[in-house]
Amino acid sequence: MxxxxxxxxxxxxxxxxxxxxxxxxxxxxxxxxxxxxxxxxxxxxxxxxxxxxxxxxxxxxxxxxxxxxxxxxxxxxxxxxxxxxxxxxxxxxxxxxxxxxxxxxxxxxxxxxxxxxxxxxxxxxxxxxxxxxxxxxxxxxxxxxxxxxxxxxxxxxxxxxxxxxxxxxxxxxxxxxxxLDRTYSELKESNAKLAGFAGRVSHDLRIPLTTILGYVELVEDDPDVQSGTVAAKYLDKIGASGRRMLAMLEDVLSYSRVGGGIQPVYSSLKEVTDEVVRDLGIEDDDVVEVQDVTVYADRGQLRTLLQNLMTNAMNYRSPERDLRIRISGVTNYHGATIYVADNGKGIAPEDRGKVLEPLVRLRRPGDGPGTGLGLATCSSIAKAHGGELTLSETPGGGLTVTVTFPAGY
CATH class of the missing domain: 3.30.450.40 (GAF domain)
Known part of the structure; x- marks a missing residue:
């Protein structure tokens, strides 16, 4: 005033x-x-x-x-x-x-x-x-x-x-x-509307998209479609594009839902990590090493965060060494801090701020698939819990993601 x-x-x-x-x-x-x-x-x-x-x-x-x-x-x-x-x-x-x-x-x-x-x-x-x-x-x-x-x-x-x-x-x-109370109330209402809109759009787009992909798979299995022909190449491109679009829809929906209905509970970091490892199909016991700590967070969003970070580690692994991911944490009266460290390509210091923005990809040679929403979603999850996410270099090469979760009182 x-x-x-x-x-x-x-x-x-x-x-x-x-x-x-x-x-x-x-x-x-x-x-x-x-x-x-x-x-x-x-x-x-x-x-x-x-x-x-x-x-x-x-x-x-x-x-x-x-x-x-x-x-x-x-x-x-x-x-x-x-x-x-x-x-x-x-x-x-x-x-x-x-x-x-x-x-x-x-x-x-x-x-x-x-x-x-x-x-x-x-x-x-x-x-x-x-x-x-x-x-x-x-x-x-x-x-x-x-x-x-x-x-x-x-x-x-x-x-x-x-x-x-x-x-x-x-x-x-x-x-x-x-x-602050008014702003928080308006933000919650806005997030709820965004999640609802994203859910409707995702649902409306996924139905025809999955139908298209289904027909592509049927045609690919048709014996009349010879491997290596022009038709087969077009089908392969259509299928790849459709699957990328489907992944993008899922990521947008996940990003829009962050913070919309947090229900924090005390969860074992190891238990949640083990669930993600099974879902990602990581069968080599040497790939992921986890140290257990108790984290006060929404279990579903903690799972999404770990899944995104481990998927990134897999997509941006170094061609010079076998992939290793170490997940650890510390706790005190302030809350819990977890570290997800990989030995992959890492991210240059000048790019670390950019990659936390939605839909930003570095597009480096040899990088795996992605939508540019993984780290942005993880950052939003941390902020929605009152914490923060930072990026640093893993000693020896790679990326370490540090995420703080305040204590529950």
Whole structure:
């Protein structure tokens, strides 16, 4: 929000309530205007400190909406909601200046307030500091008061202003949290729509594609089609292209589903790796070496990640040595870090950022088939779990993929 927008919020009541909603604060009368629990606890501690520094029994953070005053972070009183017309702070908070009154019953601004006359309270000493954000928006005040007249020393007023700035920092934290919550909600909705769309497109395209491939196989088996003829070469090209397209559809569908419905559980890295090894048809026991650790992750997505990484190792093996893949990990209170290291061609440092982008292939001589979505999918799986994926060189040659998975609490 710009300063001009903040100024508009001062005078336009509808804009004020919209601005409060941006901070995750519901300004309606029926829904109490409260921050999240962590912010609320911190606000209460700041208000308590303000009352002790000023030597008064009561303090509140007042949030002023279009029609109401909401007391939050209260100390010495139960937080409540009152009409903005009855609020003492509502009379002065838009001035953006501190207000210190030793006896409110003698001040013409407050003498007829129900908080002073006894209708709601009998406030005498009253001091408030507006809560002004960097954008110029003033959502309310930090207020301390007493039922007896009192004077504040200049240093006490100064400390009250410092604490008001800390309250603003907490409200800004609430603001950023609300923004992140909205962004996360929108992202989940977008991912769900993407997965649904990809599923429909994949289904619609796979049916005719598998039909075509079926007819190709039937014709290839026809004894009238001689091996090495022009017809056989065309059929071979059609079949190869169709199978590449089918693999691409599966990869796109897998990529679109990442993060759409994560259900993390504690899984054995060795058990999941053994499943992938069987699925990939790796029969040589010397190819894959695995060290077992426990990983807190969605088991299906962990399986997809390992399958993609091992498939890449097979597709980009070095012609100079037998393929070896070592899968290991470490765990601590932060979570688990797994390493998938191969002895293949590796990836040059300048290309490691590019290959994590969707549909990017290096197209080097001798590389195996691929769609350019394997590493991008693995990176998305790591991010969806709150971790990250990085690439480095295996000592002696090859690629090491490092993936972190945060701990589950």
């Amino acid at each position: 710009s300063r001009a927008q903040g100024q508009l919020a001062f005078t336009n009541e509808a804009s004020r309530d919209v601005a409060l909603l941006e901070y995750g604060l519901d300004p309606s009368r029926d829904s109490p205007l409260l921050p999240n629990a962590a912010v609320l606890s911190a606000l209460q501690n700041l208000v308590r400190l303000a009352t002790e520094l000023c030597g008064v029994p009561f303090g509140v953070v007042n949030i002023i909406s279009a029609h109401y005053q909401h007391q939050i972070g209260a100390w010495g009183v139960e937080p409540g909601v009152c009409s903005r017309d009855d609020s003492m702070c509502a009379k002065v908070f838009l001035s953006r200046e501190k207000t210190v009154v030793s006896d409110a019953s003698r001040d013409p601004r407050f003498a007829d307030s129900p908080f002073v006359t006894g209708e709601i309270g009998k406030v005498r000493f009253y001091a408030s500091v507006p809560l002004q954000t960097e954008s110029g928006f003033v959502p309310g005040t930090l207020c301390v008061f007493s039922d007896a007249p009192k004077e504040l020393r200049p240093e006490q007023v100064g400390m009250l202003e410092v604490l008001a700035k800390q309250v603003v920092e907490l409200l800004e934290l609430q603001h950023r949290t609300a923004q």
